[in-house]
Amino acid sequence: MSTRKFAAIATGMTLALTLAACGGGGAGTTDDEQPAGDDTAAEDTEGGLIGVSMPTQVSERWIADGDAVKAGLEEAGYEVDLQYAGDDIPTQSQQIDQMITKGAKLLIIAAIDGTALAGQLDAAAAAGIPVIAYDRLIRDSENVDFYVTFDNYNVGVQQATALLVGLGLLDAEGNEVADAPAGPFNIEVFAGSLDDNNAHFFFDGAMETLKPYLDDGTLVIKSGQAEIEQVATLRWAGETAQKRMEDLLTSSYSDGTQVQGVLSPNDTLARGIITALQNAGYTEMPPITGQDAEIASVKLIADGVQFSTIFKDTRKLADQSVAAAQDFLAGEEPEANDTETYDNGVKVVPSYLLESDIVYADNIEALLVESGYWTAEEIAAGQADG
Numbered sequence: 001m002s003t004r005k006f007a008a009i010a011t012g013m014t015l016a017l018t019l020a021a022c023g024g025g026g027a028g029t030t031d032d033e034q035p036a037g038d039d040t041a042a043e044d045t046e047g048g049l050i051g052v053s054m055p056t057q058v059s060e061r062w063i064a065d066g067d068a069v070k071a072g073l074e075e076a077g078y079e080v081d082l083q084y085a086g087d088d089i090p091t092q093s094q095q096i097d098q099m100i101t102k103g104a105k106l107l108i109i110a111a112i113d114g115t116a117l118a119g120q121l122d123a124a125a126a127a128g129i130p131v132i133a134y135d136r137l138i139r140d141s142e143n144v145d146f147y148v149t150f151d152n153y154n155v156g157v158q159q160a161t162a163l164l165v166g167l168g169l170l171d172a173e174g175n176e177v178a179d180a181p182a183g184p185f186n187i188e189v190f191a192g193s194l195d196d197n198n199a200h201f202f203f204d205g206a207m208e209t210l211k212p213y214l215d216d217g218t219l220v221i222k223s224g225q226a227e228i229e230q231v232a233t234l235r236w237a238g239e240t241a242q243k244r245m246e247d248l249l250t251s252s253y254s255d256g257t258q259v260q261g262v263l264s265p266n267d268t269l270a271r272g273i274i275t276a277l278q279n280a281g282y283t284e285m286p287p288i289t290g291q292d293a294e295i296a297s298v299k300l301i302a303d304g305v306q307f308s309t310i311f312k313d314t315r316k317l318a319d320q321s322v323a324a325a326q327d328f329l330a331g332e333e334p335e336a337n338d339t340e341t342y343d344n345g346v347k348v349v350p351s352y353l354l355e356s357d358i359v360y361a362d363n364i365e366a367l368l369v370e371s372g373y374w375t376a377e378e379i380a381a382g383q384a385d386g
């Protein structure tokens with residue numbers, strides 16, 4: 001790693017610490033708040049304008065991402081146009097068009113639909129504006145210059161591992177348990193939005209991990225719905241997952257059999273699934289997985305309702321995107337650690353992948369509180385501070 005890059009990341013870390021100190025956690029601030037150090041940043045924006053396009057504020061993680069990217073860029077001397085598109089594809093296209101018109105020097109985009117932005121990217125390329133895909137790959141375009149994300153396949157492996165741990169088939173280290181219960185366990189699986197490239201990676205990683213257990217009959221997907229097209233959830237909507245779980249209970253479990261485990265690809269969906277099970281009279285939840293360490297779900301995990309989540313530290317992702325932006329604007333190529341995995345249909349996009357962690361009730365403190373992501377008070381309340 002170059003010294004300059006380390007300095008950039010260190011700046012981000014200092015900033016995250018400052019934010020944590022001032023705001024009680026880097027994950028929960030809102031766009032309305034002025035980040036710490038904003039006064040100085042506002043005076044020193046000669047770096048130019050950078051457009052940051054985020055999908056939605058419904059899933060709280062994107063608010064944390066947007067705040068962290070904005071703060072990091074401002075700290076580095078840029079002016080930031082941060083926009084949320086309300087999960088509406090035309091709105092996102094329009095917001096990006098406007099960023100280009102306003103003279104943005106670089107774009108950082110978390111796409112709603114990974115295939116819907118080719119027109120905007122053509123315009124960006126024509127204007128010589130580098131594009132960084134943030135967390136979600138932008139597909140079908142030559143004009144994506146870099147991708148910062150987590151190891152998405154491994155996120156799916158971690159989700160399935162957590163489910164197997166919850167069922168007592170693996171121990172907390174992910175090793176086979178000698179006297180594991182034989183099953184069969186009735187499980188159901190859910191996936192994210194088909195237009196989100198990540199949803200496919202999560203599902204593939206999870207299903208590959210569950211496959212031996214499905215093949216030998218330890219696990220049974222009682223509904224028979226095991227294809228991503230059957231189990232996907234458009235726009236990652238919690239209500240859609242709740243409705244599907246309700247339908248599954250009616251169609252496949254009205255004979256009195258219990259759902260014994262659910263693979264949920266993120267926390268918003270997990271909460272919808274939990275609501276469906278609670279409404280159907282389940283007093284104790286089977287193991288239900290998640291992703292994003294959203295505050296409402298972290299509380300549910302602490303309370304023994306949701307079983308697990310995957311912690312993707314959005315502060316690290318933001319730092320990485322800021323470092324990549326600085327490289328591009330200095331005329332350099334950012335450092336990639338994966339140049340094979342993310343083929344967007346036109347080219348393999350050079351990527352920087354970060355690692356994620358499985359969160360269970362007993363490591364919430366170590367992973368989320370000690371790192372300053374959430375405070376113990378926020379977790380107890382199930383809500384981010386202001």
Ligand code: GAL
Pocket residue numbers: 059061135136192196198199236266291292312
């Ligand atoms: C994915 C992202 C997940 C989750 C989901 C819902 O693209 O990688 O972490 O947040 O979107 O918005």
